[in-house]
Amino acid sequence: MPLDLAAFQKTQVYQRRATVAEVLEDLHALDPRSQRAPESLSTHASRQTDGMGRLGKGLLLAAGVCIGVLLLVPLDQKGGVFALLLFFGSFMGLGGVLALIASWVGGRPPMEVSSSLLEERFVDPYEQQRRLLLATLLQRFQLDLLDDTPVDVTLDLSSSLDPSKRVHLGSYGTGIREEDFANPWLSLQGRLADGTRLHLSVVDVARMFQRTKDLPRKVKTRSKRRGVSLIQVALRVKPERHPGLAALEKRARDAVRLPHGATLKRVRVAEDRVELRVLLDEDWVAQAPDPSQVLPDKARKADAPKPDASRTATMMLLSLCQVLNHSSSQAQPGNVRSTS
Template identity: 50%
Template sequence: MSLELSEFQKTYVYETRAPVAEVLADLKALETLDAKAEQKRRMLWIAAWVCMGLTVALFLVPFLVLLAIASFATGIALFIIRSRASRSDLDDRRYGLVAALLQRFQVDLDANAPVDVKLDLAPVDAERKCVGKRKRGRWDSEDFADTWLSLHGRFADGTHLHLSAVAHLQKRRRTGRGSSGKTKTKTKRKGKSLLQVGLRVKPERFPGLTALEARARDAVKLPPGARLKRLRVAEDRVELRVLLDEDWVARPPKAPRPSEVPSGDRPRPEAPSKTDASRAVTMMLLSLYQVLNYSSSRGQPGNVRSLP
């Protein structure tokens, strides 16, 4: 395993060039690290509320007032420690997405070629990711651009894969007096994610790619929640850029089997599903391969595959 946890925790950046199996082992280690941080945060939360409850009970006993004050101070300290600990939590959607994609593509990737991965798991609103601060009317605005993923690999057919992801976030803050005369602070945030999948090929294997650009858009199929931003077709590469809402998941949880649901339970109405990012990337890749397959079959009479 190439991951050095002590070094990673200084920057929250994971970067390696290694076989897929080794990268998956590193991502599993990150998942374990994150689970421990979440468990610690949960225990701090429980301990803080226990102290608050104990404070109320101690205040009812006159000669235990000092002990009650100490319990209250301890509870406040635990809340502060928990809030700071939450800043070091990893965004599991990110490492989970990379793991899901590598597991899915592992069979088709060149077994003899390593993959290059750079994964930045620091918060999207980290100071180093701020790209601008300005005034928007009465709002103080901060803009963040977070290029958190870059992945390069080679498929068994010789095609080179490049996958990247960028998160964009805007935070707004406004302080003013309300109708009651009290000073109030309002905050807003909005974000989006940009995914890019590119395939680099040898032009002689895929003749006439550039001539397909007008029709290639019809080959693009995306899941709900993903919107086409740009399609580029050149003689040696095809690229797709897709926008996702900020609130996406690496892959949705599996629905329980009917046999696992108690017979007396009534089915609950389904909540609106979040965008499945791993499915979006997979469909982007399949769309690009459909364009390549059509190009490679053009010179073979009777074997021409059609675009939609």
């Protein structure tokens, strides 16, 4: 089923079962910069240049009328009116020329850098990072997924503080209000080449505090937000291929390797599945820049690096694959699956 942009714009939820290539194509189409920015910028520029062109032509026409009137005035009657018409005619003629020049300059295509900067204003940061995270994970997992097998994707680009995401509302003390939000905005399911079922999900959890004080002449309100992102990666297998898997929980915990900013929350191992849950600070980025490509002066000025969500999810998957690799090697000595 093709992408329905009109339906997506109403709900801000993308849900589809399709191949990785089709989902990546849809993600590109969902980017507001590819939808609205070029059209909006070109339309706005066209309106400006058309308006300046009409203004310039109008001023030149008015200047021509003034000159025509001056030519019709007899020489013996030229006085204050003549000087006034001459002044206005010259002024409008100069203004018309400048307006035409401005319309010609404005009609030229803008520089690429300026265009890209203007396009950024159409994109909310969290929307861009969510799309980029899903696209990055699909590209990384594509080689491990079964060829041409569809994946099930649900991507919610609405705000985590949307009233529909509120799970708790309460108040305590004097003028203190507390709201809890839970936003399960990403779900990705697919089958790996060896038959293992992959399920990855991300849930944003946020808490808003609002404190109100009644002062003599005004009401003062202060708000504070705390939030985390919960990433879950689970692999489901056939028990006969991985005997003794349920007894490897300690090994699974020891095998976990996580990048900066990620905190292990839970490890679950059963006879038919392994699962990891990890917490990330809510200011994560989909893909952190390569430190070798950051200039030294900018690195000194930059704050602590933000958590890399795509790297976290990738390392979670590799950690789980190591546990499955150990379990399968016990069943079939010498048969060790690569986790690279």
